[in-house]
Amino acid sequence: MRSIGCLYDSTRCTGYRGCMVACKQWNELPAVKTTFFEGEGYQNPADLSGDTYVYMSYHEMIDPKTKKLRWVFGRHACMHCVDPGCVSACPVAALQKTPEGPVTYDAGLCLGCRYCMIACPWNIPKFQWLKALPEIRKCTLCSDRVAEGHPPACMKACPTGALTFGDRAELLAEAKRRIKASPGKYVNHVYGEKEAGGTSLLYLSAVPFENLKLPKDVDTEPRPHLTAGAMSAIPAVIVGLSVILGGTYAIVKRRGEVAEEKVTSGGGQS
Numbered sequence: 318m319r320s321i322g323c324l325y326d327s328t329r330c331t332g333y334r335g336c337m338v339a340c341k342q343w344n345e346l347p348a349v350k351t352t353f354f355e356g357e358g359y360q361n362p363a364d365l366s367g368d369t370y371v372y373m374s375y376h377e378m379i380d381p382k383t384k385k386l387r388w389v390f391g392r393h394a395c396m397h398c399v400d401p402g403c404v405s406a407c408p409v410a411a412l413q414k415t416p417e418g419p420v421t422y423d424a425g426l427c428l429g430c431r432y433c434m435i436a437c438p439w440n441i442p443k444f445q446w447l448k449a450l451p452e453i454r455k456c457t458l459c460s461d462r463v464a465e466g467h468p469p470a471c472m473k474a475c476p477t478g479a480l481t482f483g484d485r486a487e488l489l490a491e492a493k494r495r496i497k498a499s500p501g502k503y504v505n506h507v508y509g510e511k512e513a514g515g516t517s518l519l520y521l522s523a524v525p526f527e528n529l530k531l532p533k534d535v536d537t538e539p540r541p542h543l544t545a546g547a548m549s550a551i552p553a554v555i556v557g558l559s560v561i562l563g564g565t566y567a568i569v570k571r572r573g574e575v576a577e578e579k580v581t582s583g584g585g586q587s
Contacts, residue, residue, distance in 0.1 A: 320416075321419075322518065323518050324480070324483075336371060336471035349366065367448070372394075373391065376391065395455045396516035398513055407427075422452075434453075437540075439532065468482040512535040512536075
């Protein structure tokens, strides 16, 4: 089975944010407050959250060629790594890498440990801190749509061709073709080709990727090997914690029973 992905060409993006709207509509997510950042303008939203799976960042900078001010746009969502660290860090398999490519999440299995948040080099998974029954939230690349042969909602909504959906290998080849055809237009690198072992979300840019708020210090090693040692100790920790909590519960319960017996006994003598 082919592995699908997305190519985001920032040189074709106008900051229209149709992808954000489509994402919120499909996933039934609420709107969030607009925030102003010096040098970046109004950001709506300001970052990913439990209510936002994809957002556009706006960056005003001097064009190195024309020496004039220009806007460039960054797109931020789950990278859907080829070998995801978040999946390997989850002790209960609440996060899964599907054969088609998307990394999905099952709230019914989640313990709320948030190890996935620590394991992700892009800080993508978000916790619903303000909810009584919080869950981890992130883009799933519309796995429900993809499973039925449809593109993700955000891809379908892009009016400028900045987003291309398809086979990851073919998208990578297309990205390299664009760089070769217009070497002065792009940074000579496809972001996501090798970062963290490779990602399903690939980027092209005319400016350094860190200018789009993409970290430049992500190495090429897949993340699971970094979590393997720590995760191997999780079963023992869980068992030990269960024993401790079970013992504590038994002690507290017994103390309650003794106290109740004393009250009952005292009441009978009066």
